[in-house]
Amino acid sequence: MTPLFSPLSIKGLVFSSEGPSSSGPGLNAQQDGHYSVMLPEIIAVLTPQDNEVFVDGTFGAGGYSRAIAQQADCKVFGIDRDPTAHANAKKLPEVITGQISTLAGCFGDMQSLLKQAGINKVDGITLDLGVSSMQLDQAERGFSFQEDGPLDMRMDGPNSDQRPPASHIVNTYDEKEIADILYKYGEEKKSRLIARAIVTDRVEKPFETTLQLADLIRRIIRQKPRKDGKNIHPATRSFQALRIFVNDELGELERGLEAAEQLLNPGGRLAIVSFHSLEDRIVKNFLRERSGGTPQGSRHSPTVEPAALCKAPFSLPTKKAIAPSDKECNENPRSRSAKLRVAIRTDAPCTQGEAA
Secondary structure, three states, X not given: OOOOOOOOOHHHOOEEOOEEOOOOOOOOOEEOOEEOOOHHHHHHHHOOOOOOEEEEOOOOOOHHHHHHHOOOOOEEEEEEOOHXXXXXXXXXXXXXXXXXXXXXXXXXXXXXHHHHOOOOOEEEEEEEOOOOHHHXXXXXXXXXXXXXXXXXXXXXXXXXXXXXXXXXXXXXXXXXXXXXHHHXXXXXXXXXXXXXXXXXXXHHOOOOEHHHHHHHHHHHOOOOOOOOXXXXXXXXXXXXXXXXXXXXXXXXXXXXXXXXXHHEEEEEEEEEEEOOHHHHHHHHHHHHHHOOOOOOOOOOOOOOOHHHHOOOOEEOOOOOOEOOOHHHHHHXXXXXXXXXXXXXXXXXXXXXXXXX
16 A cells, blocks of 8 residues: 655654645545544654554544554554444444454553554554543533533543542532642632532532533633633633543553553654643653653652663654644634644663563
8 A cells, every 4th residue: 555645754844834744635634523633743743654553542533543544554553441432433444444453441551452452562653632522522421511411521431430420529529629639630720719619519409410510610710701702611621620530631641651652663653632731741741751851740740860861762853842733723623722742762672661
């Protein structure tokens, strides 16, 4: 199969407001109502070649996986914790032919999931962090504060026995615990006021729906309309915080980054799209540390001692995050907050040693 993207030196990629200079035919970011964020940039970074193996750690509707499979005669493993994603994947042509195989689980466990499939090393890994549009657009999943639904937010589905729903957090945790979650994971400045109101209101009526919680937060946070019309919903940060906490998203990301270091072959490509500062900070600090830079540490990731940086498992084609094109932001407003960071696996040993 002839790749639609010609092989490039990744350091030679040029990104502009219109996207990567290597963009080619055959890519459709909008499929079946779902938009694959920064798809041309992801493919330009991964540069799929025949006989290579790739991991799409956040399979979702399969946009990245299908685009990778269409570039070369390669194998793609799509990982997702959401049962709905696997049910929908069965209809995809690339899944039917076997070029794409889906694995049920979390991308933080990708090393063990791939080992069960007989795979120990791969040539490329991509992650699209956060909630998918497929989940966000389904009110019954409880992620949206725009439409009413059960206050759930579990990425592995409402029948999950792995974690409690968001309603359990707001109805049983004490005021300080709720405030800490909203501040730590949502950077919500009025976390204490919101937590106090939640604890007060739930005595009379426990929180069961998304709009019930969103209306309370709107009551607490009074916003003045902005002249540019770009007001964010008052519940945005609180809902983000609960979703991240319920699904252990930051812990999942840290485990996924460690697994990527173990799995990638020398020359393997890593492409990660994040959507808020907490995720991006973890990715940025990890890649800085693992490429021989000075560790900065964070409230989520421990500082690495300089002695651990003697050998660098990754090289960075660019130290700056890559932003989506102006064209994409106009097509898909949800892309505006996206940041893409990329890294190339060197032949240095893993920082923590090769996994058994």
